[in-house]
Amino acid sequence: MIYELKNVFYSYDAVPAIAGVNLNIEESESAVIIGANGSGKSTLVMMLAGLIFPSEGTIKFREKALTPLYMRNKDFSIVFRQKVGVMLQNPDALLFCDTVKEEIAFGPFQLGWSRGKIKDKVEEIANLLEIKNLLERPSGSLSFGEKKKVCLAAILATNPEILILDEPLSGLDPRSQAWTIEMLIRLKEASKTLIVTTHDLESVEDFGDRAIVFGDDHTILKDGRAHEILEDIPLLLKANLIHEHAHRHGRYSHIHPHVHRHEHEE
Numbered sequence: 001m002i003y004e005l006k007n008v009f010y011s012y013d014a015v016p017a018i019a020g021v022n023l024n025i026e027e028s029e030s031a032v033i034i035g036a037n038g039s040g041k042s043t044l045v046m047m048l049a050g051l052i053f054p055s056e057g058t059i060k061f062r063e064k065a066l067t068p069l070y071m072r073n074k075d076f077s078i079v080f081r082q083k084v085g086v087m088l089q090n091p092d093a094l095l096f097c098d099t100v101k102e103e104i105a106f107g108p109f110q111l112g113w114s115r116g117k118i119k120d121k122v123e124e125i126a127n128l129l130e131i132k133n134l135l136e137r138p139s140g141s142l143s144f145g146e147k148k149k150v151c152l153a154a155i156l157a158t159n160p161e162i163l164i165l166d167e168p169l170s171g172l173d174p175r176s177q178a179w180t181i182e183m184l185i186r187l188k189e190a191s192k193t194l195i196v197t198t199h200d201l202e203s204v205e206d207f208g209d210r211a212i213v214f215g216d217d218h219t220i221l222k223d224g225r226a227h228e229i230l231e232d233i234p235l236l237l238k239a240n241l242i243h244e245h246a247h248r249h250g251r252y253s254h255i256h257p258h259v260h261r262h263e264h265e266e
């Protein structure tokens with residue numbers, strides 16, 4: 001077992017963000033967290049990343065409780081950061097070096113790789129993500145989509161076992177989106193553990209086989225096979241992932257759920 005969450009709550013002052021979540025993530029699993037805006041996906045991601053901690057309840061990572069004390073332990077946190085690659089929704093939160101090159105080199109440097117090996121890796125990753133032209137730029141000067149690609153590059157550089165990506169496609173241009181989906185499929189095939197959030201139903205099945213649906217009440221409404229969940233119209237309406245939409249067919253007007261997936265579009 002990679003993660004084990006028991007009765008986890010999190011509030012920002014008085015604002016509830018996670019309200020009683022029980023969740024297990026197994027080795028080599030690909031899980032998609034789906035939920036409307038504000039349902040708590042990013043808060044969950046930050047807890048899984050060991051950046052914030054439950055107000056109530058416990059999170060275990062490989063049988064060990066993820067606590068502030070534990071994360072302050074250098075030995076543990078270095079191993080944890082090496083195993084778990086995290087891309088937050090806001091790329092600014094993760095970029096802190098002077099240049100893009102240094103962002104990508106940071107993880108490998110922390111792991112004590114040789115200069116030559118780091119240089120080769122930066123070049124390989126920059127080629128792969130088509131960001132060679134950005135390497136000497138200060139990351140603060142990049143566009144939102146460029147920053148996201150740099151975050152992804154920085155994660156991939158150390159080849160982590162577990163990847164947690166918060167809304168990886170949002171803000172990316174179509175080619176970068178397609179590339180990201182391809183990459184996630186390759187990572188799945190390589191038996192990496194993937195935890196990916198989205199509010200866009202169209203990409204769910206590309207991201208994973210298991211879907212975990214968060215509701216407006218910040219709890220898990222359903223946890224199951226992605227293809228089954230995508231067919232559960234009442235559930236998707238309740239989770240505010242599709243909406244009732246008035247359509248006029250000839251002389252008749254009726255309301256039916258409007259599903260944001262190509263095969264259902266009218």
Ligand code: ADP
Binds near residue numbers: 041044
């Ligand atoms: P999601 O990622 O699903 O959109 P979030 O985890 O970002 O949801 O937010 C869950 C809830 O917590 C929302 O009601 C949001 O407004 C609130 N929230 C998120 N971040 C903060 C913050 N820094 N301060 C106060 N409230 C926050």
Ligand code: MG
Binds near residue numbers: 166
């Ligand atoms: Mg979010």
